Every structure is written in C-alpha cells, then in structure tokens.
Amino acid sequence: MGKLAYVVLHYITIELTKNCVDSILKKSRDNYYIVIVDNGSTNGTGEKLQELYKDNNEIIVILSNENLGFAKGNNLGIEYAKDILKAEFVCCLNNDTLLIQNNFHELIKKEFNKSNAAIIGPEIILNDGSVQKFPEKLRGIEHYRKELAKLKKEDSMKDVLKNKIMNMNFFEKIIILRKKHLYRDYNNQRKENVIVHGCCIIFTPAFFEKMKGLDPRTFMYREEAILFVQLKKNRLKSVYLPSIKIRHLEGVSTNAVYKKSDEKIKFVRNTKAKSVDVLISEMEESITN
Template sequence: MYERIGFVILHYNAIKETIDCVNSIINNIDTDDYFIIVVDNKSPNNTGEDLKKRYAKNKKVKVILNKSNLGFAGGNNIGYQYAVEELLCSFVCILNNDTLIIQNDFLGTIKQEYQRSKFGVMGPMIILKKGEINNLYYSLPDLEFFKKEKKIMEKEYFIARFHLRIPNALFKMIKNVFCKIVRIKRVSRFHNYFTTAGLNNRHEDVILHGCCLIFSPLYIGAYKEAFNAKTFLYKEEELLYLRCRQKSLKTVYNPNLVIRHLEDASTNSVLESNNAKRVRWAKNQIDSLQVVIEEMENERL
C-alpha cells in the first residue's frame, strides 16, 4: 500500500537539466514501482520532441507534449493528472527540471513521514548551487501584505514597461545613501516570513518551496489538480498553502529529504532582453498576486 510514486518534471528548453534530473531519479530511487512524467511546455527550441525520441523505448518515462505553454501550474497539472489518473500513483513528486535527487532512500523517507504525520504536501531540504540551504518560508503574510505587494509590482511593471529603470536605480541609490547618513536601518519587507534558523529541524504548517513538492494520498483524494490553475507563473507556493489550509491538510518540511537545486534554468533559457524579462516578471507577479488576494478574501467569507 502507498508504494507507487510518480515524478512530474516540467520541461522548457533546458534539455540538459531535464536529462540530468531524470537520470538522478533513475540512479537513486529506492523502488521499482515508479514512473517519470516529463511535460514539455511547448518549448520553442523543439527539445520536447528530442526528449520524446530519447525516451521512446523507456517504459518508466512518459513524455507529454503540450500544445501550448500552460505556465508552471497548468503544465504541472497535466503531469499530476496523468500520474494519478493513468498511472494510479499513490504519491506524486513534482520537481523542477533543474533539481537533482541525491539520496537513495527518497521514497522510504516519504513513507516514513506519511506514517508519522499523514501530511498533505511534503517538502525537502534544498541545497542550492553554491552549497547553501534554501531559506524556510515559515509564516504566510496577511491579506494586507499581498495587497501592498501588488501595488509594488504594479510600480515595477510601470518602471520596466516605460524603460525607467536607470532613473529609478539612481533614486534608490540616493535613498540608500541618505538612510546610511541618518542611520536608518532598512529591513526587507519579507524579514518576518523567511528564516535561515532551524533548517535542520522538521517543521509543520509552513509554506513549501515549489521546486520539489510531494503530494500524498490525502492531497490526491482532495484535489484533482496539484496547483491552482488560475496562475501562469509565481505565487504557487502561497496558493498551495491556502489549499492545504482550506482542507486541513498538513504541510511538512522534512530535512531528512534532501535535493539539489541549480535554480532557474528554464527561466534563464528564454531569449529576451533584461527589460523584457522584467516586464514579463512583473506582469505575472501582478496577475498571481491578484489570485492570492481573491483566495484570501474568499477565506474570510
């Protein structure tokens, strides 16, 4: 019972990273009852077709070619649904393609945690490119925070859209110098929500990083999709936490489960100017923040 695990890897352009991710699963997974679903999000460099040919004879790897780019949530939902409905997986692990599994008791650790906590979604310790551990997102901001954040992103969008980054950077530099002169300590607006403390300890009811998420039988029974499909990119973690909270499902950070994350390979593969990337980033942030705001307002009703 609770043996089969499906791995969903969303692919976009960065083929080497996707192949490395697939190989890390094949070389390390501690069960024969697993499947890997690679979902190509309509890569413009046609590497989805290359992956389909590469794994055509591998019965453990299924490559799905999306007809359009569905974004992070939509693309991963395709793989999640295939893992659940077609392959009847008990656990579904959604991995960024720039992550690597580095331990040989991956499923064993998941099953042990599930027996302990009956979690809805579990997340691992994440070792970043330079060897540091990813921060823990331990507390969800309130509704007013996200409303303010949306206004900040709208300003960022305006600055990028109308090529005002240089004068804005000069203004920020002057402001920073002024703060140093009058000894005003500047603090990140996120400082109350992220921590580098306790990363070696297990935590419940925290917001889990989207680069590696393990969905349990309880979550699979509650939701037909992994993520809120209203977003294209960004804020998936916050919306996932809200989903779990609405159904009283636990989120668990367990440092006994460890992965490596090489960070943003697919995003960096998009050939755009820095300003165009900034415009796209800000617009997607605004759209996703609006979804978060709506979900939190609905919770209040």
C-alpha cells in the first residue's frame, strides 16, 4: 500500500505515548512513519521523546511551543506527514491508544480500494475488553443552536459544571464532555457516512484530494461532528470498519492546568461554545449549498 504515517498527539504523559509508539513498532511493517506532536508539554517530555527516538529514522518528534488543542495539534502532524514525508495515508491516534493488529495496513488498503473512503474509523476496544459505543447520528441544527444559547448563559454553566468539574481532574473532565451525547449503542456492522471516533481517524488519498485536515477553529470538542459535515459538503465518504481494531486506554489523563475553578468553568464554556458555533456554521453552509 502507499506510505502510511501515524500521527500521535502527545501532551505531558510520556509513558502513554511511549506505549502507543511501541505498539505501532511491534505491529507495523515496512513503508510507515510515526510523527509525534508534542502539544506544548510543560514538563520537558517533548524533548525527552526527541532524545529517545533520535536514532530511529522512522520516528519524528515535532515540538509545538504552545498547546494547539486537538485539531491544530493533529494538523501539525498531518501537514508534516503529507508535505515532508509524502505519506498517502495518515492515521491520527490519541496517545492513549494501542495498535493490536498485524494487518492494520492491509485492512486499510483493502477498504480504500473497495469504497474510496475519505476517512476510516476502526472498532475501539476499551481497557476492560468492552467495545466503545458507536457515535450517534448528527442532530438537527436547532438542537445545536439551543446548546449554544445555553452555553452562552454563564449561570446555566455554573449549575451544570460546578458539581461535575470542581472535584475532577480538568482534562479528564474535558474528555468526558467531548463524549457527551456522542455515542449510542454499539453496532458491529460496517457503516458508511457516519461520525467516527476521534481517538483514531484514518485519512486516505481521497480525503487529501479535497481537504487538508481537521477544522483549525476548534480547540477541543465537536471535531468529529464538524468533520462529518465537511465530508458531506465535499461529497466524501466516511466508513466505520469494525474489522480494523485498536485498544483505547480510557481514563488516564493529565493534571489540571487551571487551578482556579472559575478558570476551568470559563475555559470549558468558551471551548464548547466556539466548537458548537463552528458546527452550526458548517451545517448552515451545507444547507445553503
């Protein structure tokens, strides 16, 4: 198959990233690269990863001076994979995921040759052996307009978030918020034109013919839904393919970067509102086209 580049987004937790990279090295064969994007880690782990892999020509570590968020962080790796490494396929992985199949490459190629899918999403096996629930369908635009209006009311955010954020790790809570209303009962059948899980997105040559990466206007939240709308707008196909599998070590996260609770609430509110606003904009544009 064409050259495949794995993009692994790293932040703070070096052991997770090392385990993810090790799983790729064990399960992958020829014609691949690993691009690690250090997303502004403040504990020096980006530099440690550079030193660790400096003698491996298949692994590149990119250091960002700031935390770019989910979309821009991945885009930094995607751009390098496409422009410098000339990769045809790009697989964006959370650093808390593990490859578990020896034929990962072959299954991607087989599906692409069959369907010309722009993006492919695998089955996600959780740490307890259960399967990640399947993403739900996109809701109507009025649902998101109401959600945005609610997010812009500070009092409502205090009621919702005080009990759910104050006593929890900040980024752990962010992860939960990203999943809220995103998943429904798992279905083990291959599906076309669905929202795929953001912890592993495989971009194919069909995607790069019309698009470059994830929408850079978001920091964290709703990236998968926005991508789905943009795929439809560009008449591109997404495929959920349960024959491709990865493991997702959910529940492991970093420490809070905002110590004051009001800072956490403001950050979450603004992050969610901006992402929902982008989603609404994309849906409106899709309707008018």
